[in-house]
Amino acid sequence: MAQIINGKEVSASVKREVAEEAAKLREEKGLKVGLAVVIVGNNQASRVYVNNKKKACEEVGFQSFEYALDENTTQEQLLDLVNVLNRDDRVNGILVQLPLPSHIDEKAVINAISPEKDVDAFHPTNVGHIMIGDHSFLPCTPAGVMRLIESTGTDISGKQCVVVGRSNIVGKPQAMLLLQQNGTVTICHSKTKNLKEICLGADILVVAVGRAKFITGDMVKEGAVVIDVGMDRDENGKLCGDVYFESAEKRAGYITPVPGGVGPMTISMLMKNTLTAAKQQAGITD
Numbered sequence: 001m002a003q004i005i006n007g008k009e010v011s012a013s014v015k016r017e018v019a020e021e022a023a024k025l026r027e028e029k030g031l032k033v034g035l036a037v038v039i040v041g042n043n044q045a046s047r048v049y050v051n052n053k054k055k056a057c058e059e060v061g062f063q064s065f066e067y068a069l070d071e072n073t074t075q076e077q078l079l080d081l082v083n084v085l086n087r088d089d090r091v092n093g094i095l096v097q098l099p100l101p102s103h104i105d106e107k108a109v110i111n112a113i114s115p116e117k118d119v120d121a122f123h124p125t126n127v128g129h130i131m132i133g134d135h136s137f138l139p140c141t142p143a144g145v146m147r148l149i150e151s152t153g154t155d156i157s158g159k160q161c162v163v164v165g166r167s168n169i170v171g172k173p174q175a176m177l178l179l180q181q182n183g184t185v186t187i188c189h190s191k192t193k194n195l196k197e198i199c200l201g202a203d204i205l206v207v208a209v210g211r212a213k214f215i216t217g218d219m220v221k222e223g224a225v226v227i228d229v230g231m232d233r234d235e236n237g238k239l240c241g242d243v244y245f246e247s248a249e250k251r252a253g254y255i256t257p258v259p260g261g262v263g264p265m266t267i268s269m270l271m272k273n274t275l276t277a278a279k280q281q282a283g284i285t286d
């Protein structure tokens with residue numbers, strides 16, 4: 001039976017580290033860290049995420065600036081706001097909550113955020129930095145996954161790592177981070193053949209597909225570390241992951257639950273990125 005990786009606990013320890021450093025910056029340098037969160041429209045899930053981010057800012061002692069814009073906001077108006085925030089010294093990090101309404105080009109908005117304030121690490125400049133391994137910010141969800149793997153004491157070097165999913169926000173950067181830790185990485189997607197065989201070879205299996213209970217226990221190698229990024233709904237509308245937990249936990253060595261696994265990590269890594277941004281903007285290099 002697998003050991004459960006407690007994402008809430010690991011996330012709390014990241015937030016404690018961030019809060020301590022933020023307090024030191026306030027006391028020693030008079031620096032107050034600030035995060036601006038922009039939301040457009042009435043997407044209920046987005047509202048919940050934005051509230052959680054605001055709460056996390058309070059927990060770690062950051063200022064948060066919330067901009068809730070009307071569904072009919074034009075792309076030009078949104079770009080204007082991003083430009084104002086780029087120049088606002090109180091704002092160290094800018095996060096535009098996705099998805100945006102369909103009349104707004106997400107790429108144009110991401111590209112308008114100053115790379116120094118791009119705490120989601122979605123800007124092409126930051127994506128490039130991740131690719132060559134000299135990054136300031138790591139994308140929040142894959143960075144959270146790395147912390148969870150680290151919490152198991154698993155050395156990634158030389159391990160067979162399989163990432164199922166190749167999205168720009170999870171799968172691709174995840175594969176890159178595992179590669180940088182000297183994992184031997186395979187990326188799977190919807191056209192992959194023999195998915196089961198490939199997964200069965202994984203010492204570390206990270207799943208980000210967006211399909212409820214897609215990876216079943218018979219696809220998991222005995223003793224593997226299984227990280228489930230998925231946030232799906234099962235047939236009864238209950239929150240669940242991409243991994244069929246009940247069968248996978250019988251074979252895995254370590255496994256994340258949903259909820260309480262990767263989810264809480266994403267926000268704490270966002271806080272960490274915002275702290276990093278504030279330090280860099282203040283010229284603090286430690």
Ligand code: NAP
Pocket residue numbers: 141164165166167168169170171188189190191192195208209210211229230231232262263266
């Ligand atoms: P996405 O952009 O929809 O990407 C899904 C990926 O899964 C695609 O690369 C797709 O392949 C692949 N895929 C689909 N069907 C497949 C199949 N039958 N076999 C193998 N691969 C298949 O999703 P995402 O944004 O990466 O998110 C994935 C999941 O993670 C979602 O449940 C999302 O809600 C969750 N998520 C959670 C957090 C968190 O904080 N916990 C953060 C982000 C996302 P193709 O490229 O070939 O289409």
